Every structure is written in structure tokens, then in C-alpha cells.
Amino acid sequence: MGTLILNVDLAADVPIYQQIRDQIVEAIAHGALKDGSSLPPTRTLAADFGINFHTANKAYDLLRQEGLIRLSRGTGAVVTAPAANPLPADWTGRVRTLLAEAVARGASAPEVLEACRTVLDSFNPKQQEGTP
Amino acid sequence: MGTLILNVDLAADVPIYQQIRDQIVEAIAHGALKDGSSLPPTRTLAADFGINFHTANKAYDLLRQEGLIRLSRGTGAVVTAPAANPLPADWTGRVRTLLAEAVARGASAPEVLEACRTVLDSFNPKQQEGTP
Amino acid sequence: MGTLILNVDLAADVPIYQQIRDQIVEAIAHGALKDGSSLPPTRTLAADFGINFHTANKAYDLLRQEGLIRLSRGTGAVVTAPAANPLPADWTGRVRTLLAEAVARGASAPEVLEACRTVLDSFNPKQQEGTP
Amino acid sequence: MGTLILNVDLAADVPIYQQIRDQIVEAIAHGALKDGSSLPPTRTLAADFGINFHTANKAYDLLRQEGLIRLSRGTGAVVTAPAANPLPADWTGRVRTLLAEAVARGASAPEVLEACRTVLDSFNPKQQEGTP
DNA sequence: GTGGTCTAGACCACA
DNA sequence: GTGGTCTAGACCACC
Numbered sequence: 001m002g003t004l005i006l007n008v009d010l011a012a013d014v015p016i017y018q019q020i021r022d023q024i025v026e027a028i029a030h031g032a033l034k035d036g037s038s039l040p041p042t043r044t045l046a047a048d049f050g051i052n053f054h055t056a057n058k059a060y061d062l063l064r065q066e067g068l069i070r071l072s073r074g075t076g077a078v079v080t081a082p083a084a085n086p087l088p089a090d091w092t093g094r095v096r097t098l099l100a101e102a103v104a105r106g107a108s109a110p111e112v113l114e115a116c117r118t119v120l121d122s123f124n125p126k127q128q129e130g131t132p
Numbered sequence: 133m134g135t136l137i138l139n140v141d142l143a144a145d146v147p148i149y150q151q152i153r154d155q156i157v158e159a160i161a162h163g164a165l166k167d168g169s170s171l172p173p174t175r176t177l178a179a180d181f182g183i184n185f186h187t188a189n190k191a192y193d194l195l196r197q198e199g200l201i202r203l204s205r206g207t208g209a210v211v212t213a214p215a216a217n218p219l220p221a222d223w224t225g226r227v228r229t230l231l232a233e234a235v236a237r238g239a240s241a242p243e244v245l246e247a248c249r250t251v252l253d254s255f256n257p258k259q260q261e262g263t264p
Numbered sequence: 265m266g267t268l269i270l271n272v273d274l275a276a277d278v279p280i281y282q283q284i285r286d287q288i289v290e291a292i293a294h295g296a297l298k299d300g301s302s303l304p305p306t307r308t309l310a311a312d313f314g315i316n317f318h319t320a321n322k323a324y325d326l327l328r329q330e331g332l333i334r335l336s337r338g339t340g341a342v343v344t345a346p347a348a349n350p351l352p353a354d355w356t357g358r359v360r361t362l363l364a365e366a367v368a369r370g371a372s373a374p375e376v377l378e379a380c381r382t383v384l385d386s387f388n389p390k391q392q393e394g395t396p
Numbered sequence: 397m398g399t400l401i402l403n404v405d406l407a408a409d410v411p412i413y414q415q416i417r418d419q420i421v422e423a424i425a426h427g428a429l430k431d432g433s434s435l436p437p438t439r440t441l442a443a444d445f446g447i448n449f450h451t452a453n454k455a456y457d458l459l460r461q462e463g464l465i466r467l468s469r470g471t472g473a474v475v476t477a478p479a480a481n482p483l484p485a486d487w488t489g490r491v492r493t494l495l496a497e498a499v500a501r502g503a504s505a506p507e508v509l510e511a512c513r514t515v516l517d518s519f520n521p522k523q524q525e526g527t528p
Numbered sequence: 529g530t531g532g533t534c535t536a537g538a539c540c541a542c543a
Numbered sequence: 544g545t546g547g548t549c550t551a552g553a554c555c556a557c558c
Contacts, residue, residue, distance in 0.1 A: 074543030338558025
């Protein structure tokens with residue numbers, strides 16, 4: 001528990017560094033990675049997945065550019081507080097494109113909204129507080 | 133009314149063929165393009181935007197692969213019924229990644245959900261304020 | 265005239281990609297590179313200076329992140345309009361550190377200011393308009 | 397009054413030893429540290445900020461190489477006279493790069509010069525409004 | 529033909 | 544021991 005679980009698919013059409021970036025973002029959203037959490041060293045991560053360390057490096061650099069992690073030579077990669085970061089300008093546009101795809105295929109608005117709600121709920125770190 | 137308005141930004145970092153595909157998808161979701169609507173010939177479209185014919189072609193081919201349009205030599209590109217197309221397998225995953233990005237940056241779940249709702253509402257073609 | 269002149273020192277302690285970035289920034293400030301100007305292809309530039317194309321690539325990527333150039337796969341690197349880009353937040357801090365170094369070494373404030381003025385004048389693209 | 401105030405940000409992307417060096421340089425420019433002023437022992441400084449002793453050491457060594465302080469075993473680190481130090485050869489070049497960055501982003505020359513003037517004024521320790 | 533991605537391995541800077 | 548830089552060469556995506 002608390003260990004970072006990544007799943008890299010080398011055959012996928014989405015770049016490996018993007019997959020790593022995406023999953024770390026999800027881990028932060030999920031609460032599995034909190035402010036101050038350390039990420040595995042790039043070379044360790046690369047070795048674990050049988051990829052080149054430059055690829056892992058690029059994923060970390062992307063996250064650094066987005067302000068989600070902080071990189072220092074001696075201390076490694078550390079998650080930074082998720083609070084002060086505003087949404088990027090094109091975020092709504094990307095959401096629009098993605099949701100349009102569902103609607104264009106015949107999904108109803110409530111249906112799509114429900115899917116979004118389910119995804120968001122899955123990020124909620126509070127696991128059923130009412131189970132006595 | 134009903135004319136397709138595309139807006140291609142050659143300076144954007146998203147590929148041109150993707151921009152065309154995205155906007156056609158949004159037009160379908162919006163109702164501006166309905167089942168049976170004709171799309172402009174690729175050569176016309178390419179000429180209009182000063183882009184390569186192959187680029188326009190690629191956008192249409194993408195849409196054909198997604199099952200959203202039908203291409204035939206004589207009749208050109210025609211939008212197909214949106215009801216028959218199931219969501220692609222990775223759609224939820226892409227939504228998950230996109231919403232995670234917002235949450236990781238500190239947005240609250242209701243806030244994100246509201247953004248989705250606004251986007252979905254903007255697709256609704258029926259502004260049926262007076263249908264009792 | 266109008267050709268981009270770069271000067272790369274492989275023995276310097278400042279990274280090569282930074283040298284390239286700096287000189288392109290100066291060329292833009294100078295007016296030698298204007299909005300819409302094309303930059304040499306990364307591989308060509310790399311070959312010209314006997315460096316690896318990845319190093320040239322990194323310089324271009326830096327400039328892209330700063331919003332000073334635009335990269336597209338087919339069309340190469342193009343300078344973007346210098347107008348809408350706000351100064352980065354830490355710019356004043358960097359100026360402060362640099363000017364403090366001069367003052368700490370005994371330079372007077374007017375002396376330092378004059379040096380700045382000289383540098384800024386050298387960027388001025390208007391070359392002595394009074395030579396008939 | 398006269399006590400040296402340092403502000404080390406371990407999260408910043410600029411190296412810690414550089415931050416220390418920069419702030420001491422600014423303190424000298426400011427007049428907070430004068431010729432003959434003693435600097436805190438590196439071990440004290442390291443302990444105060446919870447940083448490695450070698451890191452503090454490196455900052456002092458940098459300043460010694462620049463001729464701004466003098467190190468001796470018994471007396472510790474002492475600021476040396478600011479009048480005797482010429483500007484380093486690359487100083488103008490660094491100013492040029494930094495000011496070019498502002499101009500390339502659309503700032504006007506007077507605007508940039510004014511920023512420099514403001515910074516230089518902030519170094520002026522004599523607010524001698526009443527010395528006739 | 530352009531930039532982008534990935535791999536492989538060396539050496540350096542920082543803590 | 545961490546991340547950063549540079550090199551070298553392969554293959555892919557876009558126009």
C-alpha cells in the first residue's frame with residue numbers, strides 16, 4: 001500500500017513517456033502520491049520497466065514543466081503541492097473534444113456526465129467511511 | 133445555417149488533420165452535422181485552408197475508421213448515424229487521464245464535473261425553451 | 265545579410281544547447297530574426313557545428329517552451345511574434361543578481377546603468393538613419 | 397541591523413550553493429556586508445539551513461574565486477574591498493543575454509532600462525535625505 | 529524532408 | 544547516488 005504502481009505498454013501508440021506521465025498524474029489525483037512524496041529515481045524506474053532512462057527522464061521533465069513535481073540533482077523527484085496550479089488554457093478545449101467524441105457516437109449527455117462522475121469518484125481517497 | 137465552419141490553426145501544436153477531425157466530431161455532437169449530411173470534398177477543404185490534400189484526406193480517413201463518416205467515390209463523404217457507434221475501448225481511460233490532470237492541479241471534483249456539464253450543455257442543439 | 269550567425273563554444277561551461285538558445289534569443293531581440301523567420305533544421309544546424317542533433321533539438325525545444333518559436337513536423341522551426349509574451353516571473357530576480365555582481369565588485373550604479381543602455385542600444389535595428 | 401539574512405529555497409531549481417552565493421553578493425551590493433565584515437562559519441550556516449556542509453563550503457569557495465571574500469583558517473570568511481575587483485570578462489555577455497530575453501518577448505528598451513534602474517536604486521544604502 | 533521518439537552508453541554536477 | 548548533458552544511431556509521424 002502506498003507503493004507506486006505503473007503499467008507501461010510498449011506496444012501502445014501513445015508514447016511511453018506520456019504513459020508514465022499520465023499514470024503519475026492519476027496517482028496524484030488519486031491521492032496515492034501526496035505533496036512531498038518521492039518518486040523512484042529515473043534510472044530505477046527505467047530499469048523496472050525495461051526502458052531507457054532517457055524515456056523516464058522525459059516523463060519526469062514533462063511533470064516538472066507542468067509544475068506537478070520538483071527535480072533536484074541530489075534529492076530526486078518529489079511531488080509538489082496540488083493547490084496553486086491553475087488549469088492550463090487548453091484544458092476545456094480538450095475536454096470538449098473528448099466529450100464530443102462520445103456524443104457524436106450516440107451517447108446521451110446524462111450518460112456521458114455519469115461516466116465523468118464515476119471517474120471523479122474513483123479519485124476520491126475517502127473509502128466508504130460508513131462501513132462499521 | 134447548417135454550413136460547416138472549420139477553423140484550422142496552422143500554428144497550433146496539435147496536428148492539422150487532428151484539428152479537422154476534432155472539429156467535425158464536435159459538429160456532429162453539436163447537431164450541425166446530422167446523419168446523411170455531406171462533407172466538403174477533401175480537395176475543396178484542402179484548398180480552402182491552404183493545406184496539403186493528403187492532410188485533409190487523413191482527417192477523413194480517421195473519421196471513416198472511427199465509423200463516423202462513410203466515404204464513396206461518387207457521393208463523397210457522408211456522416212453516418214451516430215446511434216450505432218459504441219464508445220471506443222480506451223475512451224474512459226482518456227477521460228480518466230484528462231480529469232485526473234485537473235484534480236492533480238487542485239481542482240475539486242464538483243468543479244470539474246460542472247465544467248463537463250457546461251461542455252455537454254453546449255452540445256445541446258435544442259434550445260427548446262417553449263416546448264410544453 | 266539576414267543569415268543567422270551562431271557561435272558555439274564546445275569548451276565553455278555553459279551548456280551547448282543553452283548557447284544556441286541564448287544566441288537565437290539575441291538574434292530575435294536584435295531583429296535579425298523576425299516574426300515568421302525560419303530557423304535552420306535541427307539536423308542541419310547540428311551538422312554545421314559538429315554537435316549532435318539532439319543537442320540542437322533541446323535548444324529549439326527550450327525556445328518553444330518559452331513561446332519564442334513554433335515547431336511543426338513538416339514545416340520546421342519558425343519564429344513567433346514577439347509581442348504577446350509576458351516576462352517570466354523570475355526575470356527581475358535574475359537581473360537583480362547580475363547587476364548586484366557588478367555593484368559588489370565596485371562598479372557604480374550609473375556605470376552599470378550605462379552598460380545596460382549600451383547593450384539595449386545594440387539591439388536597436390535602426391542603423392543610423394541619418395547617413396545620406 | 398547589519399545581520400546577514402539569507403533565504404534558502406530548497407525547492408527552487410537554482411542550486412543551493414548558488415542561492416547562497418547570490419544573496420551574499422546582493423548583500424555586498426546593498427551595503428549590508430562591507431569590506432571587513434565577517435561571514436558566518438560554513439558549519440553554522442549549513443546547520444541553520446539544514447543543508448550539507450559541503451554545499452555551504454562551495455558557496456564560499458565560489459565567492460573566494462570571484463575575489464569577493466577572503467578565507468583563512470583562523471579568522472573565517474571576511475568580505476574584501478569591493479573597489480579592487482574588475483568585472484569578469486563575460487559579465488557584459490550575460491547582461492546581453494538577459495536583456496535580450498526581455499526584448500525578444502516584446503519589452504521595449506526604455507521599459508527594460510527602467511527595470512534595471514529600479515534594481516540599481518534598490519541597492520543604494522544611503523537614503524541620506526537629511527545630510528546637509 | 530521536417531521534427532519526434534526511443535535506445536545505448538559515457539561523463540559531469542549536485543547533495 | 545541523484546538528476547543533467549552530450550553523443551550516436553535507428554525508426555516513426557507529419558506535411
